[in-house]
Amino acid sequence: MRILVTGGAGFLGSHLCERLLSEGHEVICLDNLFTGRKRNIAHLLENPYFEFVRHDVIDSFKFEVDQIYNLACPASPPHYQYNAIKTIKTSVMGAINCLGLAKRVRARVFQASTSEVYGDPLVHPQPESYWGHVNPIGARSCYDEGKRCAETLFFDYHRQNGVDIRIVRIFNTYGPRMLPNDGRVVSNFIVQALKGEDITVYGDGSQTRSFCYYSDLIEGFIRLMNKDEVIGPINIGNPGEFTMLELAQEVLGLVDSKSKIVHLDLPSDDPKQRQPDISEAKAKLGWEPTVSLREGLKETIDYFRNEIQL
Template sequence: MNFVEQRPGEPQQVGYTKERVLVTGGAGFIGSHLCERLLAEGAEVLCVDNYYTGRRDNIRALLDDPSFEVLRHDVTFPLYTEVDRIYNLACPASPVHYQFDPVQTTKTSVLGAVNMLGLAKRLKVPILQASTSEVYGDPAVHPQQEGYWGNVNPIGIRSCYDEGKRCAETLFFDYHRQHRVDIKVVRIFNTYGPHMHPEDGRVVSNFIVQALTGQPITLYGDGTQTRSFCYVDDLVDGLMRMMGSASQTTGPVNLGNPDEFTMRELADMVRELVGSAVPIVHRPLPADDPRQRKPDIATARETLGWTPKVKLREGLGRTIAYFDALLSDAPRGAEMVALSA
């Protein structure tokens, strides 16, 4: 991979030669967008997914590209292949999916990290770990900086994901110190956009599907808890900039949009953009659900020259259009309505 010289603060310009890039979780929400972007930049892409939450529809448009290869594989088992770079995105990321089989979720984070790090060590190639803002738990520091160690319940219902990702980070840095593996660790904050799973239980997809199908919008708690939402194109740009950064840039680096919204503000914006007057119903706040979540992205700005560009209203408009088209497909739409009821 060749990187063009740039001045600080300028956008990273990446010129790919025909490198072979492995993306685990490549049929998932973020992974599918990353695969598409890598192909556009001239890479050969090996997409690995076990389709637990990833969907073939997400990568259908890429299947005829001769530079794109798909392998059905579970990262909890070793993978033997030859690649030049590795993006490790494999893991269910929404509470509905990662709590369904919490033991497997932990295995995916921990054993998946061991197997991908082992591959990177053998091949002597750089590897990027998609970690998460959930490593901060229900934060006592706001906004969250990378130096904050977090406030995580180690035995709660979210622990399979939170602690699994924390352990994966530990493994990445131990492989770096002990085996000199070239690692990159990013902590991804709430991300949204096309290819989100319509039944993933995340707030953006929940609100949009409910509004489009005329169902009441479910608001957990009093609606004053906050999140910061990053559009997927911005997030993918950050991932690629991180992979292209200097070898000494290991992270962790926060990637997210620092614009903060309450859940009630998000619900009202979705209803406005959909043009729906569906009511809002309140439900109890789930256990260990963070009250605040906002990234401090000073490190990403200074190190990667990265700042998200897509505002929430614009990104929601694109995402609503995606779900509207998806729901217009009669058989699939009927199934989604039933599942979200």
């Protein structure tokens, strides 16, 4: 097939492009390089089945494709809060442009949504049936509400125009090609530990997250996209739940770092807990994660050792 990946030069997008090429597809990678990096896809540029197009999803685009994966949007708080209006436009206009293209060329279209649609959840773990507990006017709302609106648009295009949609809700994901300065907790802790800097834990460190290695996540993407009778939304993430203190101590042990853990004020609207209920993914896709946190962290630490100047 010919497949369009928006945000294809990003952390997850570049891994997805690689996977699709390995399966024999032709891949068009569209990215404006705000958080994506050309070096993530440099090794693919000589592949005759790969094409890179520098373009912003906010502006319309036309391609003849069979499938569209919409991954375009900054996904870490410092990056999506840098220009909040641009972030929400990326989610909303990007979804409209992808859906409009899918409608015209009758392509199947995939939305990379997020566990942030659940906000600071009152239900734990979070099933897909939970509507969420989200602040619509907070510092994180540009991302949370942008992704919620994108899901609305996907279902409205599906109901009104018969567009063939798929929606995944991504829980915390990590691995090689994360940006060292993206502000996500895994990259923060690893970079700080490698540099011997203080490990900054927000609040008392009791808040929890669930961490999924990128390769498990991409496998979930592919399974949903190629399953005819399931449209989602489907939670894709690792149900193993860890406190921020547990994660910090695991990173310190693996790096063998002398860094100290220090506590800072908790950011506004920071969820206290986050854990996916993946029973739908298990039942409908036969999917569950296979890479343990320790195994994934080792691979990610090795990547960052080569990336940052120690």
